[in-house]
Amino acid sequence: MNRIAHAFMLTGVRGVGKTTTARILARALNCTGVDGNGGPTPDPCGVCANCVAILADRHPDVVEMDAASNTGVDDVREIIEATRFKPLSARIKVFIIDEVHMLSRNAFNALLKTLEEPPPHVKFVFATTEIRKVPVTVLSRCQRFDLRRVAVAELSAHFSRIARLENIAIAPEALDHIARAADGSVRDGLSLLDQAIARGSEDGTEISAEMVAEMLGLSDRGYVFELMEAVMAGDAAAALAVTDTAHARGADLGVLIADLLGLAHLLTRLKSVPALATSNALPEAERTRGLALAAGLSIPWLGRLWQMLLKGVAEVEAAPDRRAAAEMIIIRLCHVADMPPPGDLIKKLEQQAAQNSMGGSAGGGSPGGTRAVANGAPMQAVAAPRAITFQDVVALAGAKHDVMLYAHLRQSVHLVKFAPPVIEMRLELDAPRDMAQRLGALLEAETNRRWTIVISQAAGEPTIADGERQAENAARQHATDHPLVRAIMEAFPGARIEKLHAAPEPIADEAPPDWLELAPPDDVYNEEED
Incomplete structure (x- = not known):
């Protein structure tokens, strides 16, 4: 008994048996056996007086409290007061506190002293679904047990046994639906099974x-x-036809998009873990059809599909018209299905740049041009090949939403040499230490080749941000020196150039046109009147 913890913390999702486990623990501590002379046991008999009373929820020494409705200090003080008295008929007085994370801070503080120096005849069993909300000072004084979610296959088998005992005929696929919807919770699954039986046919x-x-x-x-x-x-036409049919059958298109997201996850698992092909964790029909789909897909394509569907689920929930939002998402998915991934585009650009540099202009083919692509049509080829630049690398970081790396590449990097796959650069003092590793990892993930990032002490070029500022200042000065602008600023003292816009054609540096007649000052009018 001295080696048994004085407090236990049971955590897990709803309906996995936390309170049931606490009651079993109370029976194990107080079981006296069939002959009445037994001690604590991991296998309580269930027939002794203590076991029967605990099972009937009428034992005076096993106290249960729901912390969700008893959150205050006064409720905890009643428990603390009760710990001073020895058990009436049991060996150990057990206090079971369900949803313990709902206790107030003052209630936890009041309980700490008793947890630090508990009486030898008292055991605490706490149950919670939100272990993060329990103070660390309480967790450190408890022996913690995490109750895992029940697997879908186990839930389905359990529900099948119950249906067989109740003489209920239910399809295995229906049990799989209930098991997946239960999300690892036995109690929730049993509630759904009851609803299905109630809705089932009476014949x-x-x-x-x-x-x-x-x-x-x-x-x-x-x-x-x-x-x-x-x-x-x-x-897209076939996809929208399936969507219309599902909608006509009463399906929620938001749920359909979410199910498509779940299927993308399933296909990714089948592609990444081949052992799932022979596992019984999936229904036979889904496993067979999923393997056929996954065979023609790649992990990068599935990753892009997951990201688009994840955003699509949120868009459907926020849209005023769920059907319109779902259809737009499906059309978007269809039109990016054939689009090559960014890594393939970069590799193709590099290969074409290398071929151009080796072949030069010796070939007699027609000069390269830009091929027009119809709006919405999948992009099948790369137009206007060119060698990648450091600006392309910076743009890639921005496209990947790596905000910190993008900002430092613009403001803290002086490019010394750019010769893919080698980048030599000098860093400012404010640049992060792991910047070279992060940049190399980004480029390697996109191009499937190893890049060498060299940190140099050479001066290098100005940073991109400095270059942009210098270009803007030069353009502003050039605009200020233009005769037309200078004439306008002289005509309107205090005027300044607020913003520069790129003109479609350069404006020639010429004198103001003849039609620009500036109004003479007031004293000129006065002289003419005189």
Whole structure:
């Protein structure tokens, strides 16, 4: 008994058995065995007086408190007062506090002293779904146990046993729907199973997967796979036809987009972990169809699909018309299906630049031109090939939303040499120490080749930000020196150049046109009147 912790912390999602485990622990501590002479045991008998009373929730020495409705100091003080008295009939007095994270700060502080120096006849069992909200001072005095989510396969098998015992006919696919919707919670899954049984037919016919999907507000999995196939093919018409059919059947298109997101995750797992192809964690139909889809996809494509769908789910929730938002997302997905990834574009640019540099102008082919691409059509080729520059590298950091790296590349880097895959540069003092590693990792991930980033002490070129400021100052000075601008500023004392805009054609440095007649000062008029 001296080696048993005086306080236990049980944490996990709702409905995984935290309170049930606490009651089992109370029985294990107080079980006396069938003959009444037993001691604490990991396998309580369930027939002794203490076990029976605890199971019936009427044992005077096992106290349960719901901290969600008893959050104050006074409630905790009642427990502290009760710890002073020895148990009436049990070996150990057990206090079970459910949702302990709901206690107030003062209540936790009042409980700390008792947790630090607990009486030998008292054990505490805490249960919570929000372990982060429990003070560290309390956690450090408890033995913690994390109750994991129950796997979908285990939940489905458990629900199947219950349905068989209750003589309920229900399709295995329907049980899979319920198990996935339960999200690892046995209690939530049992509640959904009760709802499905209540909605089921009274004539003894099997509860179908379609009925359960309708009850849960899910879209038919067949629609999700058909929609993914249409997106992969870039067929917007077929994708919208599937969407219209699902909507006509009563499916929520926001849920359809979310299911498409889940399918993207499933395909990525099948592509990354081949062992899932032989696992029983997935239904046979989904595993077979998912493997067929994943075979024609790449991880980068699935990653882009995931990012677009993740944003799409939020767009649907925020849009005033959910159907219109969902259809726009699907059309967008179809038109980027054939677009090459950024890494392939960069590699193709490098290859074409290398070919141009080696071949020069010796070839007799027609000069390169820019091919027009219709609005919305997938881009199949790279137009106007050119060698990549350091500005392209900076733009890549901005496109990847690496704000810190993008800012430092513009403001803290003096380029010394740029010869892909080698970049030599001098850093300002405010540049981060890991900047070279971050830049190299970004370029390697995009181009699938190793880049060498050399930190030099050479002067190098001005930073991009300095260069832009110098160019702006030069342009401003050039504009100020223009005769037309100078004449206007002389005509309007105090005027200044607020903003510069690039002109479609350069303005010649010429004298003001004849039609620009500046009004003479007032004294000239006065002289003429005289």
